[in-house]
Amino acid sequence: MPMDNQAAPELQVSRWFNTPAPLSLAALHGRVVVVEAFQMLCPGCVSHGLPQAQRVRQVFAREDVEVIGLHTVFEHHAAMTPVALEAFLHEYRIGFPVGVDAPSEAGPMPRTMAAYGMRGTPTLLLVDRAGRLRQHHFGQVEDLLLGAQIAMLAAEPMTAIASSAACNVDGNCG
Amino acid sequence: MPMDNQAAPELQVSRWFNTPAPLSLAALHGRVVVVEAFQMLCPGCVSHGLPQAQRVRQVFAREDVEVIGLHTVFEHHAAMTPVALEAFLHEYRIGFPVGVDAPSEAGPMPRTMAAYGMRGTPTLLLVDRAGRLRQHHFGQVEDLLLGAQIAMLAAEPMTAIASSAACNVDGNCG
Amino acid sequence: MPMDNQAAPELQVSRWFNTPAPLSLAALHGRVVVVEAFQMLCPGCVSHGLPQAQRVRQVFAREDVEVIGLHTVFEHHAAMTPVALEAFLHEYRIGFPVGVDAPSEAGPMPRTMAAYGMRGTPTLLLVDRAGRLRQHHFGQVEDLLLGAQIAMLAAEPMTAIASSAACNVDGNCG
C-alpha cells in the first residue's frame, strides 16, 4: 500500500536502547528508515519480524538505511516492561536501536502506534529519505519484496529532499 | 546419558499455571513425566524446547505421559516474573501445566534446577513410571530419539512400581 | 493404523543399490525393518520422507533396525530409470540400501507397491522382528510418533519369533 507524500509522524519514545543518544525521524532525514514495530511477547515478531529486521541491518549500509525497533506494547503491559525488554534484546542479540513507544493516557495503545494507526504487531514501516511514510506492512512481508522496496527508496534522487530542506527568506527552514 | 535407579528429586514450585491444583512427581507415579525446563526469554527454548514439548503433549496420551513445564529462571529475574510468564504462556498458547521453580536464597539458580544439577535451558528430563530420573538432556534432542525414549519408558512393566508403592506392616508406605 | 498379525509381503526388487547382496524381509527376520517407499521426482519424498529415513538410520542401531528404500515408480517411468536413480542417490547422499520395485506387466504400478496396496509416495512401512507388517503410513508422519513406534517394535520380546523359526520333527523349518 503506497502512501505517497505523507509525512511520517515523529516517533514518540519514552526510552531508548542500543543507542548513545535519542533518535528521531527528523534527524534521520537523508536516509531510508525501516521501523520494526514489535512486542517482545508477540510470537510472529520473534519468529519473523525481528529476524527480518536483523537481515535488513546486515544487507543494507547504515549510511543509506537505518533500522529502528519500536516496542509498541498494547497488551500485557505489566509483562513487557523496559526491564524485561532490555533482557529480551540481550538474549535475542538485537543490536539495532530500539525505542519504547511512549505510553498514552488515552488507552492501552502507545502514542506512536496510535499516530500511525497500526493494527497490531509486527508492523514494518518504510520512511523515505525525505521523511515521508511510503510503506506500512502489517503482518509478514516477503524478503524479496521488502528488499525491492527498500532498494527503490534508497535509489531515489535527493532533489525533492534538498528543496524540502531549503530555508525561506524569512528564516523558516523546512 | 541414562541414569538408572536414581530417584528424581521432587519439583519445588512456588506457583503453578494451567493446572487447577499443584502437581508433584510423587502424585504422578504410574505415568512417565516429561519435564521441560525453560526460561521465557531463552531463544532456544522458544524455538525448539517448548514446541517440542507441545508436540509430545499431542502425540502421547495423558494417561501414559504427563508433560510439565518448569520455569527455571537463573538470570534476568526482574524480567521473567510470574506476571510476565503468564502473558508469555498466553501468547505462545502453552496449554500444559507450568510451574515456577522456587527461588533460592543461596544464589540466582532456583531450587529444582539446582537439585537436578541442570547446566542451563532448555533442559528436558524424563522420569519413569516409578519416579526415577532416566534421561537428562541439556540443549536440543531429536524428536526421533525423544519419541523412542518416551515410548520405551511408557512400555515398561509396572512390577517394580507396584512393589515400591507397597506398604510395610508397620504402616510405612513407599 | 495398526495391522496386527499380518505377514508383510516380500519385497520384489529388480535391482539393488548400496548393498553388496540382495536383501529380503525374510533374511531380515529378527530386526525391525523400516521401508521408505519413494519416487526420486516426488517433492514430498525429497523434502520429508527420505531425510526422515536418513534420521532413522542415524538414531537407531543397525542390529535392531534396518532401513531400506524402495523406488516405487508408478508414473514418469522414462524419467525415473535405474540410471537416474543411481545419480539421485549419489547427489542426495542416500547411504542405506535401495531397491527398485519390480515393474509389472499388469500396469504402471510396480509389484511390491501393488502387493502392499500403497496409495502413493512417500509411504513408510514398519515390519516387526517377526516379519509382520505393523504400520503403513502414507504421506507425512511425525518424527516423535515414528520414533515411538520403531522403539516399541524394537523392544518387543523375541519369543514369538523364536517359535516361528523353530524346525519341526519332520524337517520343515518355519
Next chain:
Amino acid sequence: MPMDNQAAPELQVSRWFNTPAPLSLAALHGRVVVVEAFQMLCPGCVSHGLPQAQRVRQVFAREDVEVIGLHTVFEHHAAMTPVALEAFLHEYRIGFPVGVDAPSEAGPMPRTMAAYGMRGTPTLLLVDRAGRLRQHHFGQVEDLLLGAQIAMLAAEPMTAIASSAACNVDGNCG
C-alpha cells in the same frame, strides 16, 4: 560481484519447456532477465535456487522482469535427460520457461554454462534491460539482497538502452 558494461552471452538452448516459442536475451531487451541455472538432481537447486526463482516470478511483474530456468547439466548426463527434466518440471510445478543448455562436443559442460564461466549449480544471473550481465551469483544469495538488486536494475532509466538500440545511417543496428 558487479560486472558493469559486460554484454551477457546469448543463451544456447537445444530445447525449451513452458514457452510457446524459443526465447533469447536479445528478444528480451527492455526487461531485466533473471536466469536460474540449475540441474534437476542438484539438492541446493531443488531446496533453494528454484523456489527462489519461483518467488521472483511471483513478486515482480513479467513486463519488468523475466525469469528463465537454464538446465545446465554438467554431470550425470544419462540421468538428467530432457524427458526426465519434463517430468521434474511437472512434479515441482515450475511454470516459468526453462531451456536445456546445449551440449558441447568439447566436454561435459554445456555451451551457455561454459560461455558464462559458471562454477556449478545453482547459479543466478541478472541481465539488465540493455542486455548486460550485471550479477553472477554462485550458490545461495539472500532474498533481501536479490530483491534489492532486481529492483535497482528494473528502476534504471532506458536512456542507454534506447541509444544502444539505435540504427546507424548506414543500416547497422546496435
